[in-house]
Amino acid sequence: xxxxxxxxxxxxxxxxxxxxxxxxxxxxxxxxxxxxxxxxxxxxxxxxxxxxxxxxxxxxxxxxxxxxxxxxxxxxxxxxxxxxxxxxxxxxxxxxxxxxxxxxxxxxxxxxxxxxxxxxxxxxxxxxxxxxxxxxxxxxxxxxxxxxxxxxxxxxxxxxxxxxxxxxxxxxxxxxxxxxxxxxxxxxxxxxxxxxxxxxxxxxxxxxxxxxxxxxxxxxxxxxxxxxxxxxxxxxxxxxxxxxxxxxxxxxxxxxxxxxxxxxxxxxxxxxxxxxxxxxxxxxxxxxxxxxxxxxxxxxxxxxxxxxxxxxxxxxxxxxxxxxxxxxxxxxxxxxxxxxxxxxxxx
Amino acid sequence: xxxxxxxxxxxxxxxxxxxxxxxxxxxxxxxxxxxxxxxxxxxxxxxxxxxxxxxxxxxxxxxxxxxxxxxxxxxxxxxxxxxxxxxxxxxxxxxxxxxxxxxxxxxxxxxxxxxxxxxxxxxxxxxxxxxxxxxxxxxxxxxxxxxxxxxxxxxxxxxxxxxxxxxxxxxxxxxxxxxxxxxxxxxxxxxxxxxxxxxxxxxxxxxxxxxxxxxxxxxxxxxxxxxxxxxxxxxxxxxxxxxxxxxxxxxxxxxxxxxxxxxxxxxxxxxxxxxxxxxxxxxxxxxxxxxxxxxxxxxxxxxxxxxxxxxxxxxxxxxxxxxxxxxxxxxxxxxxxxxxxxxxxxxxxxxxxxxxxxxxxxxxx
Amino acid sequence: xxxxxxxxxxxxxxxxxxxxxxxxxxxxxxxxxxxxxxxxxxxxxxxxxxxxxxxxxxxxxxxxxxxxxxxxxxxxxxxxxxxxxxxxxxxxxxxxxxxxxxxxxxxxxxxxxxxxxxxxxxxxxx
Numbered sequence: 001x002x003x004x005x006x007x008x009x010x011x012x013x014x015x016x017x018x019x020x021x022x023x024x025x026x027x028x029x030x031x032x033x034x035x036x037x038x039x040x041x042x043x044x045x046x047x048x049x050x051x052x053x054x055x056x057x058x059x060x061x062x063x064x065x066x067x068x069x070x071x072x073x074x075x076x077x078x079x080x081x082x083x084x085x086x087x088x089x090x091x092x093x094x095x096x097x098x099x100x101x102x103x104x105x106x107x108x109x110x111x112x113x114x115x116x117x118x119x120x121x122x123x124x125x126x127x128x129x130x131x132x133x134x135x136x137x138x139x140x141x142x143x144x145x146x147x148x149x150x151x152x153x154x155x156x157x158x159x160x161x162x163x164x165x166x167x168x169x170x171x172x173x174x175x176x177x178x179x180x181x182x183x184x185x186x187x188x189x190x191x192x193x194x195x196x197x198x199x200x201x202x203x204x205x206x207x208x209x210x211x212x213x214x215x216x217x218x219x220x221x222x223x224x225x226x227x228x229x230x231x232x233x234x235x236x237x238x239x240x241x242x243x244x245x246x247x248x249x250x251x252x253x254x255x256x257x258x259x260x261x262x263x264x265x266x267x268x269x270x271x272x273x274x275x276x277x278x279x280x281x282x283x284x285x286x287x288x289x290x291x292x293x294x295x296x297x298x299x300x301x302x303x304x305x306x307x308x309x310x311x312x313x314x315x316x317x318x319x320x321x322x323x324x325x326x327x328x329x330x331x332x333x334x335x336x337x338x339x340x341x342x343x344x345x346x347x
Numbered sequence: 348x349x350x351x352x353x354x355x356x357x358x359x360x361x362x363x364x365x366x367x368x369x370x371x372x373x374x375x376x377x378x379x380x381x382x383x384x385x386x387x388x389x390x391x392x393x394x395x396x397x398x399x400x401x402x403x404x405x406x407x408x409x410x411x412x413x414x415x416x417x418x419x420x421x422x423x424x425x426x427x428x429x430x431x432x433x434x435x436x437x438x439x440x441x442x443x444x445x446x447x448x449x450x451x452x453x454x455x456x457x458x459x460x461x462x463x464x465x466x467x468x469x470x471x472x473x474x475x476x477x478x479x480x481x482x483x484x485x486x487x488x489x490x491x492x493x494x495x496x497x498x499x500x501x502x503x504x505x506x507x508x509x510x511x512x513x514x515x516x517x518x519x520x521x522x523x524x525x526x527x528x529x530x531x532x533x534x535x536x537x538x539x540x541x542x543x544x545x546x547x548x549x550x551x552x553x554x555x556x557x558x559x560x561x562x563x564x565x566x567x568x569x570x571x572x573x574x575x576x577x578x579x580x581x582x583x584x585x586x587x588x589x590x591x592x593x594x595x596x597x598x599x600x601x602x603x604x605x606x607x608x609x610x611x612x613x614x615x616x617x618x619x620x621x622x623x624x625x626x627x628x629x630x631x632x633x634x635x636x637x638x639x640x641x642x643x644x645x646x647x648x649x650x651x652x653x654x655x656x657x658x659x660x661x662x663x664x665x666x667x668x669x670x671x672x673x674x675x676x677x678x679x680x681x682x683x684x685x686x687x688x689x690x691x692x693x694x695x696x697x698x699x700x701x702x703x704x705x706x707x708x709x710x711x712x
Numbered sequence: 713x714x715x716x717x718x719x720x721x722x723x724x725x726x727x728x729x730x731x732x733x734x735x736x737x738x739x740x741x742x743x744x745x746x747x748x749x750x751x752x753x754x755x756x757x758x759x760x761x762x763x764x765x766x767x768x769x770x771x772x773x774x775x776x777x778x779x780x781x782x783x784x785x786x787x788x789x790x791x792x793x794x795x796x797x798x799x800x801x802x803x804x805x806x807x808x809x810x811x812x813x814x815x816x817x818x819x820x821x822x823x824x825x826x827x828x829x830x831x832x833x834x835x836x837x838x
Contacts, residue, residue: 069475121694127475128694131687138680145673162670275482322494328486332479339476340468433739437818439788442739449732523741 012285014337018302025309032316037188039309046304048178048195049260050280052202053253053273054300056246057281061291062210063242064222065118067281067335070129071274072137073114074250077106079140082255082264083163086172087151093180093194095173096259103251110136111247115240126288130274137270144266167264176259195256202249203293209245218242222289253277279303279331282338306330365689366635369652373659380662387658389539394654395647396529396545397610401603401627402646403552404596408473409641410560411592412572415628415686418462418477418593422600423620424488425454430524430605430614431492431515435504439523441531444609447524451601458484459597463590470575474638474690481624492616515616525612545606552599553643559595568592572639603627629653629682632689639693656681737790743819744768744785745838748777751825758825763799766824768792777824790814796824 008016029036053071060068081103090098114132118125144163149155154167168174180194209215220228221238229235254273258264281291284299307330311323360367377387401419408416429447438446462480469476496502497513509516529542559565570578571588579585604623608614631641633656634649657678664674748764750757760781765774768785769792775783795809808828814820817837826834 117691120698121691122698123471124474124690124694124697126472127478128687128690130475130478131683131690135680135683135687138676138683141676142673142680145670145676146668320494322490325486325490325493328482328489332483332486335479336465336476336483339472339479340465436736437741438736438739439741439786440739442735442788443741446732446735446739449728449735452728 014334015283015285015298015302018283018306022302022305022309025305025313028317029309029313032313034312034316035188037186039312041189042308043301043305044189045178045192045195045260046308047300048192048199049257050253050277050304051199051296051300052249052256053277054280054284054296055199055202055206055293056249056253057277057286058206058291058293058296059218059242059245059249061281061286061289062222063218063239064225064289065239065242065246066125066129066288067278067338068129068246068250069126069274069278070114070133070136071246071250071277072133072270073110074107074247075254075270075273076136076140076251077103077110077247078251078254078258079264079266079270080106081251082169082258083149083154083167083266086154086167086169086264087149089151089172091172093173093176096176096255099173099255100252103255104248107248107251108244111244112240114247115243118243119236119239133274134271137268141267163266165265165267165269167266169258169262169264173259174262177256178260192260195260198256202252203296206245206249207293214238214241275331275335276303276307279334282334286338287341288338303330303334363635365633365685366648366652369633369656373652373655376656376659376663379666380659381666382659382662385538387655390658391651391654392539392541393610394658395650396542396549397607398627398630398650398654399549399646400552400606401600401623402631402650403549403556403643404599404603405627405631406556406596406641406643406646407559407568407592407599408596409636409639410565410572411568411589412575412639413466413477413589413592414474414638415631416477416593416596416600417474417624417628418466418480418484419596419600419627420481420620420624421458421462421484422451422455422597422602423604423623424484425451425458425597426601426604427608427614427616427620428454428488428492429601430521430608431496431502431507431519431616434519434521434523434614435502435507437504437523440527441524443524444528444605447605448602451605452598455598455601456594459594460590462597463586463593466593467586467589478624485620488620489617517616519614519616521608521612521614524609526610528606528609545610548606556643564588564591625682625686626653629685632685637689637693653682737816739788740790740816741786741788742814742817744787744822745819746775746777746783746785746822746824748779748781748824750780751823753826753829753831758829761798761800761824763802764824765797765799767795767797769794787814794822794827796827798828 026036026039029039053075056071056074057068060066078099081099081101084102085095085099088098117132118129121128146161147163148161149163153171154163156162156164175192177194177198178192181197182191182193184190210219217228217233218238218241220231220233221235221242225235228238254270280299280303281295282299283302284295284297286292286295286299307323307327310326310330311321314326315321315323382390401423404419404422405416408414426447429450432450433443433447462477465480466473466476491500493514496515497508502508502513502515507515507519526542528545528548531544532542532547534541534543560569567578567583567588568591570581570583571585575585578588600623604620607623608619611619630649630653631645632649633653634645634647636642636645636649660678660681661671661674664677665671746766748760750760752758760779761777762779764777766777766783766785767774768787774797775785777783790813791811792814793809793811795807797804798806798808806828810827812835814835815837819838820835821838822835
């Protein structure tokens with residue numbers, strides 16, 4: 001019994017419950033006529049699509065900036081990269097990397113100012129991040145309408161100006177990463193190797209970064225800013241770096257998502273994209289103050305597993321489509337749990 | 348937080364920076380929109396009657412130091428459940444409205460009680476927590492309204508139920524109570540109509556808040572808002588006081604949503620409450636309130652300025668650039684932007700003060 | 713002291729419930745489907761009137777019914793007053809007035825012919 005208890009204690013009760021729930025969904029799936037293999041395929045693809053955006057949470061949590069509710073800012077940089085690469089007309093995997101390449105300078109600029117802002121509002125980062133994200137999305141709504149894009153696949157047909165709300169990347173870099181070295185496993189599972197490799201590569205970079213001097217300083221700032229300051233670390237600079245890093249990852253994350261999803265979603269598309277990512281990393285065991293790469297991987301698998309499996313299994317079980325409601329409750333319940341778990345250090 | 352009462356010109360500008368900005372904005376958008384003054388005055392009166400009560404619900408948590416209650420959507424949802432039930436039972440007119448309010452009270456109280464407990468576990472980050480709580484309860488609301496109503500909760504009126512046999516339709520016609528409060532006492536001045544009864548109700552609750560601030564509980568709340576530790580030491584039950592403030596706010600938000608919807612006349616079951624919190628908070632902040640300080644004049648000034656921008660900007664956008672969409676996006680951006688800016692200014696100021704306090708401390712030792 | 717408080721709270725809740733019930737009754741909306749149609753009363757056939765104006769609860773504007781017509785009127789609450797004017801050649805030839813109460817049903821059928829004949833089943837829940 002004791003090993004169970006210690007396991008539960010180590011993994012955290014909510015994770016165990018959700019893990020068991022996910023497991024039971026997989027067990028129940030064949031009985032209600034849902035194919036397990038195609039479900040696994042879905043989970044794999046969705047994991048690959050979302051993992052980088054969840055990874056984008058890590059630097060800011062580590063440096064003590066809290067959960068990155070401002071992820072839409074990074075997403076906007078990614079969208080700029082995506083639309084500009086389409087405008088330039090580069091195709092295939094090269095097109096994808098051009099998009100990434102274009103997004104990064106935008107992310108750095110956005111992230112820098114965003115970081116400067118967050119340095120001035122220590123302790124209130126999360127609510128401000130949420131609204132910075134929202135207002136930047138709303139601001140970009142205006143820009144998408146007036147920026148002089150010309151590619152006919154992207155602009156509204158009848159007026160010839162203003163970007164469409166959804167733009168297909170087919171013929172440009174649809175599945176550019178997914179198809180790289182991908183292989184068939186059985187009849188239903190097609191492993192998106194390229195996407196996983198790319199994610200692994202980014203994870204490695206982050207891992208390596210947190211072992212450099214700059215990276216360890218960032219962790220130090222997150223765990224104890226006073227101590228970090230005393231030992232000569234520039235706290236504000238470190239925090240800004242982490243915000244830039246998070247924003248860059250957010251931008252890359254949305255590109256990975258889009259090349260698999262097949263569409264660029266502009267306008268109000270990025271509004272609520274931060275919430276699933278935040279819920280994922282919390283589900284993976286991260287707290288408001290600490291997040292690891294393992295949290296990212298476990299959390300994304302659990303979260304995407306739940307949102308993939310519950311609609312198909314529950315729906316065929318009770319003949320009702322409750323997926324949306326379950327997603328809302330699970331996502332926000334998880335964030336709520338994390339926010340109320342520990343009382344914050346008294347200011 | 349205390350400043351000397353030297354009302355210098357500069358101080359005034361800083362304190363009212365946001366309202367002044369909006370007045371300036373309106374000076375440009377009003378002529379651009381091409382609306383007649385009569386139309387605008389009528390529109391502002393309608394919107395004051397419609398929205399003031401909702402904004403009023405935000406005051407008490409601010410007094411208790413819990414910031415902007417993004418969780419006011421909880422009350423809005425409770426109010427909507429009341430409205431769904433009275434529409435199903437076909438209770439019309441003022442009695443219907445009052446009954447909807449009475450039904451919302453236990454729901455709001457329960458939700459406010461839960462919200463209070465949750466926020467007590469998240470001291471120092473009430474705002475983001477209440478924001479997420481709003482989303483979370485929205486999920487539960489959808490579960491109840493979309494899956495329980497018509498099944499576990501009997502709904503007799505087939506006009507309310509989706510064709511599949513359970514779940515409430517997306518839009519509910521509130522013709523039974525449409526503008527009953529507004530039309531109860533209608534005063535006409537020229538072409539402008541004034542819904543006097545609604546304003547009487549709003550003023551009654553303004554008086555309630557003024558009175559409430561002077562009661563023992565109100566004083567306790569202010570003490571808790573200023574410094575929880577000091578209040579605790581003074582023997583004030585801090586957590587309980589905070590929970591009560593959430594309950595009052597949620598109940599008032601429920602009433603506010605009912606008043607809002609009786610004016611609109613249609614309930615969008617799954618969307619009406621979505622923007623309630625954001626628009627109310629934006630209006631309050633535009634009126635010159637901050638996260639820690641809000642007065643009743645802030646409410647009315649804010650509602651007028653916010654809605655002036657809201658009404659005029661799409662037409663102004665259309666006349667200026669030829670795209671009404673642009674104006675829509677612009678007002679969305681302003682709503683979110685103003686909340687972001689106000690939160691940033693407040694947090695920044697607080698951090699400055701904290702730093703100054705720390706410097707003082709170092710200087711003394 | 714505590715007990716007194718509890719009693720007061722209970723009384724308040726009871727009062728609120730009482731008010732709710734009262735509001736329910738007062739505010740309950742009813743549909744009246746008013747018929748000006750041929751009817752059989754005590755085995756005799758009664759024809760529809762040429763034209764009838766119906767005033768519900770002291771309304772100033774009548775509900776107008778032609779021959780063989782059915783119109784809907786809306787009222788709320790339990791106690792009501794109905795006044796009808798029977799017209800021939802655009803002149804009022806007869807008026808009737810009567811008070812009535814309705815239960816909690818949603819809709820009723822009201823037959824003008826039976827009302828004029830003062831039958832009990834002039835107003836039936838549907």
